[in-house]
Each structure stands twice: as C-alpha cells, then as structure tokens.
Amino acid sequence: MERGTGEKMLYPKLNGIRKERLWTEQFLGLDRRPRTHDGAFDAMGNMTGEPWPLLSSRKKRGLVAELNDPQTMAALGKLAWIDGGTLYFDGQATAVNDLSQEADMLPKRIIVMGAYLLIMPDKRYYNTVNPEDRGSIERLWSSAGDVSFTLTDMDGVDYPLGNMHAGASAPAGNAAAEGDYWLNTGEVPHTLYRMYGGEWVSVSSVYVRISSPGIGTGLNVQDSVRISGIEYSGNDADLGSSCNC
Secondary structure: OEOOOOOEOOOOOOOOOOOOOOOOOOOOEEOOOOOOOOOEEOOOOOEEOOOOOOOEEOOOOOOOOOOOOEEEEEEEOEEEEEEOOEEEEOOEEOOOOOOOOOHHHOOOEEEEEOOEEEEEOOOEEEEOOOOOOEEEOOOOOOOOOOOEEEEEOOOOOEOOHHHEEEEOOOOOOOOOOOOOEEEEOOOOOOEEEEEEOOEEEEOOOOEEEEEOOOOOOOOOOOOOOOOOOOOOOOOHHHHHOOEEO
C-alpha cells in the first residue's frame, strides 16, 4: 500500500492459526464438575448416545419394573438393584435371593469391583459375567462332628490336665497340691488359678485351642475369625480333662 507521497507502508506479518483435530471415541454423558472432560457435556437434556457414533434424542420414558422394597442400585454396563432380599441385574432376578432384612443389616450398598458386585453389609459377591460365581466374601465353616477345646498358654502348650480341677468353688482340704490348676466356673468368664504357696493365684496368660477336622482349611496365620453356635451342656467336672462340645 502506498501513501500519497509515494512512501510504502507495510502491514505486520500475521502468523497462521494453529489447527488441532480432536477425536471423540465415547460419549461420557453429563459432567457438571468444574472441569468437564473430553467427550462429556457440561449441559444437556433428553440426549442419548445409544445410536453411536451419533447423538440423538432419547426415547420416551417408560415403566421398566415395579419394585416392592427398593433398597439400592448401581450400574455396571447394565442396571443392578436390590429389591427386598434379592439382587437383580439387567432386569432379571439373580440367585442371590437370601439377603438379610434385619434392621442391623440395612441399608444395603452395592460396590462395583471389576465384573463383580459386592453387597454390603451382607458381605456377598456376584459375578456379572459368570452368574455361577457367587457367594460370601468371608469363609464360612460348620463342624460336622465333635469340637475339642483345650486350655493352653500363649505358646500353645497345654496346661497339665492331670492336675486340673474345675468347679464353682476351690477344691476343699488337701484335694489340691502345689502347682495344681483350678478352673473357677463360678466366675463369668471362667478364670484359671494355680496353687502357689498354699494360695490360689490367677493365671494371666490363658488361651483356648479349638480343634476339629477341617477347621483351619482356607485360613492363614493372623486371619481374624468369629466363632458362634458353641454350647456346652456337660458337667463342670468334665472340664478338668478336655471339653468336647
């Protein structure tokens, strides 16, 4: 461009605008967090990505199921929910149909972990890929025979049962000798004593070893266990040897 005096005026050189092409491989749906991720929308309504790779208006809402006692739901590609004591997945009732309805076992919660649905607080699991793979997170074991209980010290060494007395009161007279043990069944919990210098002194380190065929299968050292269903209906005198319940 030239001015009237014949002088030339040069305009500044402009750099080209950088071009960038982004590919969207999946629609992440609605994302209202402060920073919306690629493939998600900050605002949308009545949209669906069902006809991928296109977006379209969603179908009209309809009635899918009527629940009697809905408790919780989760999504793992398909919808999962709990109605009463039954887990449903993809609209179908599963074989997990005995969930507790006790007050201390409610409300329910479903945790998605890989292909698994974990149900709390029941501690149950369900494999959405292989429905036959289901059960309890914890190991459950019930005795099919006698269970033996033996008093031991912290190293697992048995207390000498030959010198063991049991009862609600201390052995009378000369029935006990120095070093003998007395299991006081009149105290709750029962307390173990040993004769020292003519007096009964409580034993601070008392453990119980529980024995039964198969009781340790599937357990490792330092695993925690909860024991229930133990009932002893024998005589206190029998506790002086071994206890089979």
